[in-house]
Amino acid sequence: MNASLLVALISPVVAVVIAVWGFQRASRADRLRAFFEVQQRYLDAEVRAGRRMLHREIAGRESHQMSELPPEVSSRIGYALAVMNSIAIACDGRYVDTDLVARSMGRSYAGAVVAARPYIDYVEQQRGFRPYPFAEQLAQKLLPQG
Known part of the structure; x- marks a missing residue:
């Protein structure tokens, strides 16, 4: 086999391998960047305050008691x-690494x-549909791990 034929056959394979490797690396970097953005939103002071209220104001109550919540808490x-x-x-769409x-x-x-x-049960009763379905699905996936 002559050298020019060998180069002609191998170079497309090498180009494809480099392209796939580069795409995977860029994809990982994009997913990592998206993770840090998601984490920043999760740790935002307003979201932390809302999560804190979930534990203080909602946990352990019945859904019919949610109508008593002040509007700012809701x-x-x-x-x-x-x-x-x-x-x-974002996790479901694989924009962020769920692990x-x-x-x-x-x-x-x-x-x-x-x-x-x-609270979610109460909102479902009021609106006629279950809000935050993706959050509930992800929480179910995370429960056995936590």
Whole structure:
């Protein structure tokens, strides 16, 4: 086999291997960047306050008691759950590595969703649909790990 034929056959294979490797590396970097953005949103003061309220104001109550919540508490809790739902959507769409989420915030995330169950049930009764479905699904995946 002559050298020019060998180079002609091998160079496309090498180009494809380099392209795939480069794409995977860029994809990992993008997913890591997205994870840090998601983590920053999760750790934002307003979201932390909403999660804290979930544990203090909601956990252990019945869904019919949620109508007694002050509007500002409902608003903060709703915002925290909406952010958590968007994190779950990012995980579901594979924009963020779910393993990183599980290791860094999994226990906190799952605990907040479990604490929010009476509120979520109440909102479902009021609106006729279950809000934050992705957050609940991700919390179920994270519960056995945490």
